[in-house]
Amino acid sequence: MAAPRQEVNTLPLAPILRQSLLAAGFRTVADLYGVGPVDLSAELGIGPDDALLILKVADVHKTSGLLGAKSAHELYEKELAARKIITFCGDLDGMLGGGVATGQITEFCGVPAVGKTQLGIQLAVDVQIPAAFGGLGASAVYIDTEGSFMVERVVEITDACIRHLRKLGNNGIAAQKDAASQLSRDQMLANIHYFRVRDYTEQVKLIVIDSIAFHFRQDFQDMAQRTRVLVEMAQKLVHLAEEKDLAVVLMNHVTTKVLDNNRGSKLVPALGDSWAHAATSRIILFWQEQTRNAFLYKSPWLPAKTAEYHITADGVRGRRAHKRQRADTAAA
Amino acid sequence: MTRSFCGEHHMGLLSWPKLLCIMQLCTTAAVASAMRGDQVLYIDTTGSFSSRRAAAIYNTLNSRLQDKRSLTDVLQSIHVNRVHTVHDALAVLDAQALSMQGLASQNAVCQPKLLIVDSVSALITPILGAGGTQQSHGHALMSALGRLLKYMAACYTVAILCTNHMVGSSTNPRPALGESWKIQPHTRLQLIRPDVGDDRFAVLSASASNACNQQATFQLT
Numbered sequence: 235m236a237a238p239r240q241e242v243n244t245l246p247l248a249p250i251l252r253q254s255l256l257a258a259g260f261r262t263v264a265d266l267y268g269v270g271p272v273d274l275s276a277e278l279g280i281g282p283d284d285a286l287l288i289l290k291v292a293d294v295h296k297t298s299g300l301l302g303a304k305s306a307h308e309l310y311e312k313e314l315a316a317r318k319i320i321t322f323c324g325d326l327d328g329m330l331g332g333g334v335a336t337g338q339i340t341e342f343c344g345v346p347a348v349g350k351t352q353l354g355i356q357l358a359v360d361v362q363i364p365a366a367f368g369g370l371g372a373s374a375v376y377i378d379t380e381g382s383f384m385v386e387r388v389v390e391i392t393d394a395c396i397r398h399l400r401k402l403g404n405n406g407i408a409a410q411k412d413a414a415s416q417l418s419r420d421q422m423l424a425n426i427h428y429f430r431v432r433d434y435t436e437q438v439k440l441i442v443i444d445s446i447a448f449h450f451r452q453d454f455q456d457m458a459q460r461t462r463v464l465v466e467m468a469q470k471l472v473h474l475a476e477e478k479d480l481a482v483v484l485m486n487h488v489t490t491k492v493l494d495n496n497r498g499s500k501l502v503p504a505l506g507d508s509w510a511h512a513a514t515s516r517i518i519l520f521w522q523e524q525t526r527n528a529f530l531y532k533s534p535w536l537p538a539k540t541a542e543y544h545i546t547a548d549g550v551r552g553r554r555a556h557k558r559q560r561a562d563t564a565a566a
Numbered sequence: 567m568t569r570s571f572c573g574e575h576h577m578g579l580l581s582w583p584k585l586l587c588i589m590q591l592c593t594t595a596a597v598a599s600a601m602r603g604d605q606v607l608y609i610d611t612t613g614s615f616s617s618r619r620a621a622a623i624y625n626t627l628n629s630r631l632q633d634k635r636s637l638t639d640v641l642q643s644i645h646v647n648r649v650h651t652v653h654d655a656l657a658v659l660d661a662q663a664l665s666m667q668g669l670a671s672q673n674a675v676c677q678p679k680l681l682i683v684d685s686v687s688a689l690i691t692p693i694l695g696a697g698g699t700q701q702s703h704g705h706a707l708m709s710a711l712g713r714l715l716k717y718m719a720a721c722y723t724v725a726i727l728c729t730n731h732m733v734g735s736s737t738n739p740r741p742a743l744g745e746s747w748k749i750q751p752h753t754r755l756q757l758i759r760p761d762v763g764d765d766r767f768a769v770l771s772a773s774a775s776n777a778c779n780q781q782a783t784f785q786l787t
């Protein structure tokens with residue numbers, strides 16, 4: 235039995251090139267072996283550039299068998315060594331296995347005013363924490379689709395972060411003290427690349443999209459097209475996250491799903507079932523009595539868990555920091 | 567584990583409304599197979615493969631098995647390819663088919679025995695249903711992917727495991743990708759999680775060799 239090979243009709247080429255290949259009798263890429271660009275160009279009646287393109291696209295198969303496969307062992311060592319982006323809330327970071335990870339998509343969904351934008355801003359500041367403190371020391375891209383990004387709030391959170399790191403630096407090792415003293419509010423603000431409604435180099439390690447749901451919930455006529463666009467976008471984001479080894483954080487809305495048999499309704503993440511597969515990790519933010527909570531709903535390797543978090547004047551914090559701050563303001 | 571999901575020469579399909587379960591099952595199948603000494607190729611399209619989870623699963627299975635390969639050996643037997651478009655996936659599968667042909671002619675023992683594609687729906691959904699000529703090309707790519715996988719299963723005695731997600735209402739869910747994809751796998755297992763209880767069910771909804779509608783219960787730990 236002939237070896238199964240890829241059909242030429244499935245190569246990423248323009249339709250006219252595919253048709254001319256089929257018309258000339260080429261069925262699989264195996265048929266293209268040993269055919270030079272001049273011969274191909276004559277046989278198909280196409281220009282030499284097109285012939286070269288066809289051979290380049292099909293030629294990729296001649297290189298090493300596993301085409302960029304990495305062993306799970308290599309990935310394991312990389313995963314263990316990877317640094318995370320913290321949120322400054324101990325419980326939340328613990329739930330996420332140290333913080334938001336690079337190389338994957340993490341999605342936060344929740345009702346309005348539960349703190350999604352605050353978290354996004356906190357992460358955009360925290361990705362800049364210097365390596366001396368165990369951070370990534372890199373910049374962030376913030377894509378704002380809802381206009382909820384408030385610069386004054388970013389300044390508050392940045393200042394609080396610098397204060398915190400300087401305090402740690404004074405009590406810690408020399409390298410940390412140096413790194414903390416080099417931080418400046420202007421530099422940190424400059425490292426958050428803000429886009430109201432693209433692509434960037436430098437050492438960007440975080441992309442926050444706040445929110446991914448907004449435009450897709452407005453008025454999409456064709457639902458099938460919406461699904462296609464969403465899945466394609468998800469694939470591109472995963473590709474970006476993996477290739478550039480950066481963290482992609484998406485904010486999503488929640489919507490009400492009416493349950494069958496008159497069992498009432500429940501809140502589910504927006505954008506439907508197909509979108510549910512897009513994020514590598516998914517966290518649902520919700521209110522319980524007067525407290526904000528985060529539930530790790532989906533993760534490749536962490537167990538499901540809930541963590542409490544607070545939004546304070548200094549940004550996102552855990553329970554203890556929140557209590558301390560309340561005690562401070564009460565005493566003042 | 568591998569045998570219960572798909573025999574050799576066969577292509578098995580898992581579909582599931584919530585992806586968490588599928589990723590766990592795929593990783594478990596990969597680790598179990600690698601622990602027996604087989605090479606595994608894992609094509610990860612959504613970035614959900616976690617080698618830490620694989621290591622955790624190894625530790626759990628390790629306590630039950632006699633013949634112990636080390637964690638490093640097991641992880642080195644699982645080759646992960648991260649692709650995000652159907653063209654990249656076809657290119658990888660083609661290169662893999664070529665390499666397997668070479669190994670088969672030498673009667674090599676390091677021929678992969680399990681090939682996992684997680685998930686097919688992430689690759690195909692963006693290209694399906696756009697209307698006009700685009701639609702037929704999307705279908706052609708989907709069928710070509712199915713054909714290539716089936717030929718590889720038949721030619722090289724390798725088990726192929728793919729995953730798909732479910733669409734439709736909760737009372738009447740159906741596998742995504744439509745009727746054209748439905749006929750591709752030899753075996754199809756539908757994973758169901760009822761709203762109450764921790765138990766999940768796997769229902770054999772299509773099979774070339776066994777009676778259908780058999781059900782098995784399992785739990786995720």
